[in-house]
Amino acid sequence: MLYILNSYIFKLLFNVMIWLTLIGRGGQGIKSASHIVSTAAFLKGYYVQSQPIYRAERRGAPISAFIRISNEPILERGYIYEPSLIVIADESLFIDTNLNKDAILFVNTALDADKLRSLYNIENKRIITYNLTGLTLQILNKSIISVALAAVACRLIGLNLEEVEHAVIMQLEELNMQEEVDKNIELVRKVFELISNSNIENEKKRTKSVSVIDLSYHHPKISACYISVPANSISSEGWNVNKPIIDYDKCTKCMICFIFCPDSAIILNKDNYPVINYDLCKGCNICYVECPTKAIRLERNEATLDR
Helix, strand or coil, X not given: CCCCEECCCCCCCCCCEEEEEEEEECCCCHHHHHHHHHHHHHHHCCEEEEEEEECCCCCCCEEEEEEEEECCCCCCCXXXXXXXXXXXXXXXXXXXXXXXXXXXXXXXXXXXXXXXXXXXXXXXXXXXXXXXXXXXXXXXXXXXXXXXXXXHHHHHXXXXXXXXXXXXXXXXXXXXXXXXXXXXXXXXXXXXXXXXXCCCCCCCCCCCCCXXXXXXXXXXXXXXXXXXXXXXXXXXXXXXXXXXXXXXXXXXXXXXXXXXXXXXXXXXXXXXXXEECCCCCCCCCHHHHHCCCCCEEEEECHHHCCC
């Protein structure tokens, strides 16, 4: 029996980010679904970040995919602890999944929302259920639900059918099987038909401010090590075979040699050009290796010419 679902659609507005989590098992196509959702959002013109996370990489093992969608650059990274929308491919995953009770929850199951809430003691007030596995068997003759999951997620976050179809075609083009592509497009259209968007304007838009700390510039001298006296060996001459020479015509004053020198043998003059103190230089050549403009060359140390 087909149910017409009242969906809670997120509308992507200025300064609004969507946090989406897909949860399933290896073999259910969670990674592919996340690619389709991310691609569809990107085609719509949004900034997108997608991160699938595996446990054991085997069929049946739990897998999650975290997707962030925004119309501004995305500054945060990593695990999504408070998703706007959670799409679950297998109801058995309620056993070890921590759910955000304020999130909208879609579950691939034959159970209705009230039965599911009672069976698993779910606190989420907004639960949408549908038997996607049955639908994919009906249309694809297979239980591969990746495209159906992606279509649900895209529908619930307010993406257009055209972008989703395009994303599905891009995901499946390597199959080089037009019949399979056509069936999956039919599946996407069916999902969009089944999930109603009648409550778009009633959905509370979730926003979240991201704290960005503006660190003022500080000179590398503040954080670099400093040695006030020469090395405590009798003499460093004789084993530092090569010594670095700075070509100031190539030097851009990037200070990388100054920062990387392990013995503070490089100082900065009043014009912020590096100057090598050969009394401290041990000939490690780190400055030569790290210099991005190749402004440092190596010359044989005069003290070792007779070696």
